[in-house]
Amino acid sequence: MATLQEALSIALDHQIAGRTAEAEELYGRILDAAPEEPNALHLLGLLHAQSGRLDRAEALIGRAAALCPGAGDVHANHGKVLRALGRDGAAAQAFHTALSLCPESPELALSLVTLDQAAGRHDRAAAAARRLLTLQPELGEGALRLGTSLRHAGAFADAARWLRRAVRLRADTAAAWHQLAIALMRLRDREAVPVLRTVIGLDPANVQARLNLGRALRDAGRHADAALAFRSALALDPGLGVAHDLLAKMLAVAATPAEAAAVAGRAVRVEPQATATWDLYGRMLRRSGRPAAAVAAFDRALALDPGMAAAMANRANAIGDPARIADCLTCHDRAERLAPDEPMIRWNRALVLLLAGRYREGWEGYEARWSIPGFPTKPRGFAQPLWQGGDISGRTILLYEEQGRGDAIQFVRYAPLVAARGARVVLEVGADLVDLMRSVTGVAEVVARGAPLPAFDVQCPLVSLPRAFGTTPETIPARVPYLHADPRRAAAWRPRLAGPGPAVGLVWAGNPVFPGDSVRSPGLPALRPLLAVPGVRVYGLQVGPGRDALAGFTAPPGFTDLGPEIRDFADTAAIMANLDLVISSCTAPAHLAGALGVPLWVLLAHGPDWRWLLERADSPWYPTARLFRQPSPGDWTSVAGDAAAALAAFRDAGQARRTSGVV
Missing domain, CATH: 1.25.40 (Serine Threonine Protein Phosphatase 5, Tetratricopeptide repeat)
Known part of the structure; x- marks a missing residue:
């Protein structure tokens, strides 16, 4: 009769030879005779594991491990079965025990680091990876796993160091390069971009690498290139919502609001529960002049998250x-x-x-x-206190331009009132406003922004002056002119602008950097009806990017472009002093004409800037102004038609006055 050890040997021979039924029967007989025989438990458990009976295998090998706490191979196999059952926590503990018993096993170290990384136990994973690195320093797997664990733990500089070693050892492994790129991205290292291009070269179908390339390019300020990277990710996976979202956010910076809105619209169709993307979609719709659609998008966002302020x-x-x-x-x-x-x-x-x-x-x-973080203008950090309307007699105050040129022109009207309170007024403005602002009554000194400032006691940005004076619509200081053209410059322009019929200045666009400028600026083509009014001489006063509209634009004979001859606002003022009328979109030259007391027509979007108030056709800020408002969003056709009809009437009224001898 065979001994227990002989029976185990025979059963193992059956198992090795693939005679699993015979092996299983013999292991069962051994366990009937000796239920706590650890080798039989272990080997029968492996047999069950090989045939997919994992629950039975775990019970058998677990009993064997308990009976043989010093058997590293038993604990290792127990860990494998537990891992196959999805019990990763218990599997990790079994591997930890096995590795402590078999510290020279790279397989155990790799299994352990894999489990700990998957469970987010990155400190433990790093320790196991260091063991693997010690056991197999030349293979690169240890460096890759250690670098990855350190990256997840937030040690990005150390992670990058080990991942550089990994890519030296495994230069053809896209995963190692990608992990290095992610660590470099977290370090804001520009090398992330070429590393990600290496990843894509090794693995062209890696969508995540393309998304990360877009993120890295975005972080480097290369917005157009970032958009291309996001598009390449979408080419591989058109249904990837995050790629649509990232592309829409990038286009919100690098392209037109309409294009960004189109991409954001696709993003919410792919992921209709993405609250933040609905909000982005709404913002882009609004900026592209579609307020009703924008409101609907925000309503969807709020339906998903009513608390989204x-x-x-x-x-x-x-x-x-x-x-x-x-x-x-x-x-x-x-x-x-x-x-x-x-x-x-x-x-x-x-x-x-x-x-x-x-x-x-x-x-x-x-x-x-x-x-407001990211507001276009920042606090100046002056030590001198903000003036808020108190006694200022005998003191020097610095008034300064804060936002756009239009704001400076509109609110410099308060400077004489400040001076009238007994203050010495120093005015700081952009260089292109300096000559013009010297005409303001009560201003003792005008300084160009960036030049050294004289001593002063208190300070106030121009836009805060209405608050200091407690201004209401009824108390606006609206006496014009409060700015004056230089007499010599105006005289130099007079012969050029003389002629039959009214002389009209035209401005059709504002600063494109200003949020919503595409909504408030009609553009030159939309104003063609104004240029078609006979008997009117129209002078283009447009400067800056808006002049692009002149390329390929066929202007009528009565149109003259003066933009190339305008150096600063004093030049514009000198021209306006010789005009009968200025027609402008909502931008700085409109404020200049109003401040000069020149007849002014302002062409306004349906939702106008706050300073034009609501409904009224006049402005309490500028007595010479007449306002032409869009009847519905985007309807510049009606505005241009109304203004053209009014211009014809203006021409006829002027002709009637000249005929009657009235000046």
Whole structure:
């Protein structure tokens, strides 16, 4: 009769030879005779594991491991079965025990690091990876696993060091290069871009690498290249929502709002539960002149997350319809309740209050701009206090341009009032405004931005002066002119601008960097009806990027482009002093004409800038202004038609005055 050891040997021979039924029967007989025989338990468990009976295998090998706590191979096999069952935590513990018993096993170290990485136990994974690296320093797997664990643990510099070693040892392994690229991205290292290109060269179908390349290019400020990378990811996987979202965000910076809106629209169709993408979609729709669609997008975002303050505030901004000002303010109020410490929400609410003519509340809220991260203008950090309307007699005050040139022109009207309170006024503006601003009454000194400032006691940005004076629509200091053209420059232009019929200056676009400029600027082609009015001499006063519209534009004989001859605002003022009328979009030259007291027509979008208020055809800021408002969003055709009809009447009225001898 065979001994126990002889029976085990025979059963193992059956198992090795593939005679599994015979082996299983013999292991069973051995265990009937000796239920706690660890070798039989272990080997029968392996037999069950090989045939897919994992639960039975785990029970048998687990009993064997308990009976033989010093058997590293038993604990290792127990770990493998537990891992196959999806019990990764228990499997990791079994591998830890096995590795402590068999410290020279690279297979155990690799199994352990794989499990710990998958479970997010990156410190333990790093320790196992160091063991693997010690056992197999020349293979690169240890460096790759250690670098990956360190990256997940947030030690990006150390991770990059080990991952560089990994790619030296495994230069043809895309995974190693990709892990290095991710670590470099977290370090804001520009080398991430060429490393990611290496990944894509090794693995052209790697969508994630293309997404990361787009992110790295975005972080490097290469927005157009980033958009191409995101597009390449979408070419491989058109249904990838995150790629649509990233591309839309990139196009919001690098392309037109309409293009960004189209991509964001595809993104929400792919992932309709993506709240932030609905918000982005709404913002791009608004910027591309589609406020109703934008409101609908924000409504979808709010349906998904009613507490999303940004979407509520953006909905308020998108309403746009002057007839819905109450709805707009209600949304702003809700947004402010949801995020009471968010300065952008307070500032946007202030803009609506100002548009509605609620100036006292509006000026207070407008001060929130100084707390907005990324606001175009930053606090100057002056040690001198902000003047807020108190006694200033005998003191020197610095008034300074803060935002756009139009704001400086509009609010410099307060400088004489400040001087009248007994202050010495120093005015700081952009260099192209210096000569013009020297004409302001009460200003003792005009300094170009960036030049050394004289000593001063208090300071105030020009846009904060209405608050300091407690301005309401009824108390706006609207006496014009408060700016004056240089007499010599004006005289030099006079012969050039003389002739029969009214002389009209035309400005058709603002600064394209200004958010929403595409909505507020009609562009030259839309204003062709104005150029077609006979008997009128039209002079183009457009400077800057808006002049691109002249390329390929066939202008009528009565149009003369003066843009190339305009060096600064003093030149524009000298020209305007010789004109009968200025017609402008909502941009700085409109404010200049109004400040000079020149007859002014302003062409306004349906949802205008706050300073033009609502509904009225005149402006309390500029007595010589007449406002032409879009009847519906984007309808420049009606605006141009109304202005052209008014221009013909203006021409006829001028002719009638000349005929009657009235000047």
